[in-house]
Amino acid sequence: MSAMAVGEKRVKSIDDSFQNASKVLVDIEGTTTSISFVKDTLFPYIRSNLQSYLKAHWNDAEFQQDLLLLKEQAKQDEADKVDGAVLIPEDNEDNTMEAVAKNVLWQMDLDRKTKALKQLQGHIMREGYKNGNLKGHVYSDVVPALKSWAHSGRRIYVYSSGSVEAQKLLFGHSEEGDLLDLFAGHFDTEVGPKVEPDSYVNIVKKLDCRSEDIVFLTDVPREAEAAQKAGLKAVIVVREGTELLTEEDKVSFPVIKSFHDFVFEASAKRKKMCTNDESPANGPISETSESSITEKNKAVKKTEEVSPESAGSGNTVSSSDCEMMDVSSNDAQVTDMEPDKTKIESQSTDDKTMAVEDSDTKESEKVELEPDDSEVCKTESSAPESKTVGAPDVEKESPKVCSENAEECDGKEVSVTSLTKLSAEVSKVDIDVKLNDSKADKKDSEAGETEVDIKGIPANEEETKVDAEETEAVGMSTKDKNVEVRISENDSRDGAELETVSGGSKNKSVGTISNCLESESGALETGSEEGKIDSCDEVAEVNAGDKKKFCDSRSASGDVKGDSCNEDANLEETEADTQNKKTDVNNTETEEKMETNTTEIENVKGINDEDVKDTEKNDRDTLAAEMEDEITEEMESSAKLGKNDVALKKKIDMESGGTANGREKGENTKPSEDLSVSEESGVTKSESEVATKTESDILNQTSEKQSDIDFSADASPENTDASPEESKTEGISEDPESTDKMLQDKMEDVSDAVKNEDSELLATSDNDTVKEDANANEDTKPLDSKNEGDEESKTAEDTAKENGLAFTTENGKGDVTNKCPDTEQNGEVTDKEQDVKIKKLSIDGSGNTSMTKDDVATPAVASGSS
Ligand SMILES: CSCCC(=O)C(=O)COP(=O)(O)O
Ligand SMILES: [Mg+2]
8 A cells, every 4th residue: 555654644645556447436425425415405305205205105016115125124123133223013004104204214313324224215305306306416526527537538436325216316416417427337235335345346246347447435434444455446535524534544545625636647548539529438528627637637736634624635646648448347237227228317317217117127226337338438329228137238348438439439430431542542551460379478378469560661762760759550350360451541541541351251350540639640540349459649448348349330230240259269370371371472473563564674675776776776765764763753652652641640630639530429430331341342351362362452442342431530521532533642653553563562671671670679668567457368369370489479468568568458358558658749740750660569369459669760662672
């Protein structure tokens, strides 16, 4: 436990570990809400309405349920010989009613937290909320803080002794309006008493996360202790009327006076992708929350002695560069919910309550968790979610990551349409995937690793370099043992797409690439089903929700079965063989094309002098020279594209400016369509098909098909309807063969350069946070490797560590965060961006990719290729 001295006192601070928490669990009374409201308003209302309520609802089925619980509790109290226990005799209605009233008042006098009492209280207060007599109190700092936490990617849950229904009534009818969207779920004493560690263990189970993923905020030290014992992080909130804290409490728990004192570093992803999102993680995000985050992050507060009277937060939350989204789901204890119920839940508290009552499952849900899709970035078109017992549906990771997920947030999910333009006009980057057996240690072995070398086409003839501070990442299905990734970029870098072709159609992955708007690093991001790699300066995340959503969309589109999308890939050696074959084919074809061009030139040069006059010889020589020049020009044109990239990035970043990626919710294209078209396009190939496909074939096909789809990363019309003509970039040869040949040559050179520089690059990389979930290997399998002995064979974690990447996995899904140098965050675009970037990626077995930030100085490939 970390504690810091302040004067002679010591208090526990909110250390970095709190930043790693992806969930926040809040108590109500004394934490979000004043004790006074509960004691002076709520409870008095219940007391004064008790008798009339009993009379009015005695025969209601709902009350009869309450009565049963009260009787059971009374019997238990009697058995436990609880002092002053008021029994409820099986008598006539009047006597029983009188006894019930006495029993309830007695329990309330003791502020008991029995389920029987809380359930009835909830029902009685419901009328007060509905008729407007009651308005739930919420401290003024709560809503902005919750929003900022949600905006930072955290999910917020409630755990109160008050029944779930009472919780919803309070927040749904609060003085600040309906706040229910802020919460991803609710827990009451159904999971156990708040002073019992087991209760928190139950919550951890229900959220399917690690205990340390949860920060619990409460005003009661005993509750904090219980949570801490269960492994949660606990923070004590000091409000008016809350318990006096002991010195031990202050050393054991961070203490805050306001929710503002607990600041989460905003996830880069959230900042990047949801800036304009009106419906953030758990609810709307206000400007206030945004600025709050910023200010708080800048602030460095002094830790002060905390007392109920003058409790200061004193706790500065140090930020971590990269936050990750949690990956969680509820377990079987989550109440079943009809598909349309979730919809109802997103409407109003009252409606929700009705929905619960109408359900055939439980009359009152004690644990209710909102679908995650609704939390981060709501999708307008999402199908009704259902909470099914046993189904991990509670927290559908979207991504938010933003929800991140692509299709919902600011248009981060882009269609593959742009590849039409991209492949036609640009700097083509081929990524060869090398699959390495992970042998280092068990963890690594389980995680598996795929290393990816990106062979780039030079941006210009200058010495090709990779900016050490620029990172680009490409993600793909880790199931894809053999993955061919093509990245094409056009002047709509924000939506550039990534396409992967695996050996087997099952593993096909069509991801997306999006610019890192905040870094100008031209980050590539995939929204593919297996991994989401964000090479942005600040963060890269692989979100299971993205995966699920992606899988779902694919499944819906008939692209692939959801199961096959989600399940671990069965990697077979034949896939690797296919990749190797394909490489061979490409190499051969490249050589052939080279020969063809050379022959053409030689044919011109080789015209028999005797057959021509001097003037004709001159013409011949001129023609040959012209041909050479033409080819050189083409080469240079290709190189210029790199410059175009830089200009485009600038342009996009400028356009996106303070509006994230410049996209509004709902502007995204339909992933399923994208995918299905991709499938049609032949991106997904059988092994044999892939083996015999040339790169240009596949690219051409992709270009043709993808032109049918909207490219939504950039909503501008000109970027969404890319015709082949429009796709052409000035200066680019329209002869695909000659261009291909030259590009192939360049690729070869770059590839060599990469290989030669690998060890050096790895050696110069620094170390950053590497965190791996204990469960990270659940869904992973060792990858067979076709590159045994490859010196680059490293674990994803190792590679990440060596290259300054935060490697993070969660819940077995694996998150990879890419910590990028601060300098990147300045968003400066330098001439370096004109250089070819050769990046190295490693993909672990669970679909996560970490990218090295290796920068490779490569030869001037443009000149070398000719
Ligand atoms: C909706 S909570 C009403 C207040 C209440 O009944 C209660 O017991 C509050 O307990 P908490 O665990 O929130 O401190
Ligand atoms: Mg409390």
